[in-house]
């Protein structure tokens with residue numbers, strides 16, 4: 001079942017210019033009570049989005065050897081092409097990129113290496129790909145910074161209160177764009193397993209007609225989030241959930257593969273600074289009673305427990321280290337080639353046999 005049109009949590013971005021208090025009130029209500037919005041009339045020019053969508057479909061249509069030339073295992077930064085195959089990702093293909101030209105300070109911790117260059121497709125083979133993607137990225141970065149200010153106000157904080165989590169040094173900000181391609185599959189094939197996004201906020205573009213993205217309602221029922229032209233779905237991630245002690249909650253979602261045609265999506269993932277320690281950051285914020293009352297009302301309605309938020313051991317580590325640890329587990333060959341000191345901790349049995357030909 002799809003979310004009925006009347007229940008889609010639309011948020012008109014242009015309202016932020018015309019009637020900011022109304023915009024903030026809607027954002028507050030939708031984030032506290034659902035954890036995502038369909039952002040419409042956003043500031044990114046249509047031609048920038050159209051070129052990005054065109055580049056996305058053309059990238060995945062490249063011959064397999066051209067995509068493999070952009071393999072994620074070529075760099076230390078978890079950018080590049082990822083073939084289908086891993087358990088949580090059985091059918092989809094992916095291409096990640098982020099800020100380039102990042103220089104590391106002398107003596108930086110290992111986790112500062114998680115952002116950096118991308119193995120791009122050959123420009124002769126695919127003219128304009130990199131430029132279109134870079135232009136889109138630039139606009140999303142601006143949108144994300146502006147939207148963060150609105151989220152701050154929606155939570156009852158000063159507009160710049162969350163900026164301290166994000167740093168002015170772009171190399172530490174943890175921004176990444178992911179192009180995703182889900183091919184036709186038999187009915188009910190998993191495209192991406194149920195999960196909550198682990199970052200701060202996600203801005204998702206669904207440019208294809210194919211359905212597939214689903215959210216879990218508090219009742220446990222899964223409902224489809226249809227693609228609507230000209231909108232981004234903006235989701236709360238786990239880091240924002242933790243920083244707000246559960247005032248807003250990261251929605252559980254999954255993707256079911258299409259049964260006809262290919263589904264594409266483009267996610268812009270906004271993290272907090274690599275050096276931010278989530279538990280420490282969370283201690284700095286105090287939310288007004290009026291906003292806490294909305295959380296209480298949700299908890300009562302949904303039968304949630306109102307227990308104090310419990311932080312895990314990882315919440316006391318820098319956010320970049322948590323991301324690196326997760327990625328080193330998921331990408332053994334990158335760990336082996338670029339993080340030799342950390343490799344044994346995550347792969348005590350050595351490199352899995354399937355990578356034997358990739359190293360000498």
Ligand SMILES: O=C(O)CCC(=O)C(=O)O
Nearest residue numbers: 180192197213255265267
């Ligand atoms: O493809 C989509 O629509 C969503 C993908 C997703 O949830 C993710 O990559 O975290």
Ligand SMILES: [Fe+2]
Nearest residue numbers: 195196197253
């Ligand atoms: Fe997700």
